[in-house]
Amino acid sequence: MLSCNIFKKLFNFDLNLEFNVSNEILVFFGPSGCGKTTTLKIIAGLKRMDKGYVCFDGKIFDDTDKKIFVKPQERKFSMMFQDYALFPHMSVFNNIIYGVKNSKDKETIKRAEELLEKFNIKHLRNLFPLKISGGERQRVALARALMTEPNLILLDEPLSALDYEIRLKLGNELRSFQKDFKIPFLLVTHDHEEAKRIGDRILYISSGKIIKETPVEH
Numbered sequence: 296m297l298s299c300n301i302f303k304k305l306f307n308f309d310l311n312l313e314f315n316v317s318n319e320i321l322v323f324f325g326p327s328g329c330g331k332t333t334t335l336k337i338i339a340g341l342k343r344m345d346k347g348y349v350c351f352d353g354k355i356f357d358d359t360d361k362k363i364f365v366k367p368q369e370r371k372f373s374m375m376f377q378d379y380a381l382f383p384h385m386s387v388f389n390n391i392i393y394g395v396k397n398s399k400d401k402e403t404i405k406r407a408e409e410l411l412e413k414f415n416i417k418h419l420r421n422l423f424p425l426k427i428s429g430g431e432r433q434r435v436a437l438a439r440a441l442m443t444e445p446n447l448i449l450l451d452e453p454l455s456a457l458d459y460e461i462r463l464k465l466g467n468e469l470r471s472f473q474k475d476f477k478i479p480f481l482l483v484t485h486d487h488e489e490a491k492r493i494g495d496r497i498l499y500i501s502s503g504k505i506i507k508e509t510p511v512e513h
């Protein structure tokens with residue numbers, strides 16, 4: 296389980312959130328600028344907070360009082376950004392296996408092939424990111440996020456560039472992935488329908504605070 300208590304002074308308000316994520320899809324829902332991305336980056340270790348902690352399964356990854364900070368690359372948390380952050384000089388396939396230690400072994404190749412199949416991007420495997428569409432890049436980024444067998448997945452607007460039909464399909468697949476992986480997923484969206492479709496629980500965020508929390512019936 297991920298446990299967080301986060302305080303950070305932002306330009307216009309203070310970010311102040313306390314929450315846990317167990318083996319479920321927790322959605323952060325809120326308007327642009329309310330602090331969603333900043334929160335994911337603090338959890339990933341890509342931004343520092345002013346006060347608080349981030350713990351996962353009893354291990355401390357960040358604690359401002361105890362002066363503990365674990366580097367992002369040592370957290371085994373996978374983050375997918377809004378802008379996908381794919382490597383432009385690498386093929387789709389190499390982007391997906393990037394970050395896996397034994398990228399040449401059979402299991403890795405098999406897993407990458409399965410993800411290519413699952414995300415319907417098999418035909419793109421040798422192309423470079425600039426040659427494929429935004430929606431396709433998003434699917435490659437999703438496959439990469441799931442490739443490294445992380446303990447936790449942080450998804451920042453993972454479906455925002457996709458057509459409605461594909462959003463529905465990938466949304467369902469995200470739910471089935473979460474059930475297969477049995478790890479916490481934290482997903483950011485400002486689409487309420489999507490929050491209800493994908494999430495097990497929704498935290499409504501406004502100006503850096505949780506204003507409401509609701510479970511979702513599926």
Ligand SMILES: Nc1ncnc2c1ncn2[C@@H]1O[C@H](COP(=O)(O)OP(=O)(O)OP(=O)(O)O)[C@@H](O)[C@H]1O
Pocket residue numbers: 304305306307325326327328329330331332333334485
């Ligand atoms: N370095 C910084 N120091 C202080 N405040 C910042 C800094 N960078 C951004 N902010 C402020 O933090 C707030 C939260 O930004 P954040 O990107 O987390 O929002 P968001 O909810 O993810 O928005 P969006 O949905 O548009 O991506 C913004 O209001 C922004 O002005």
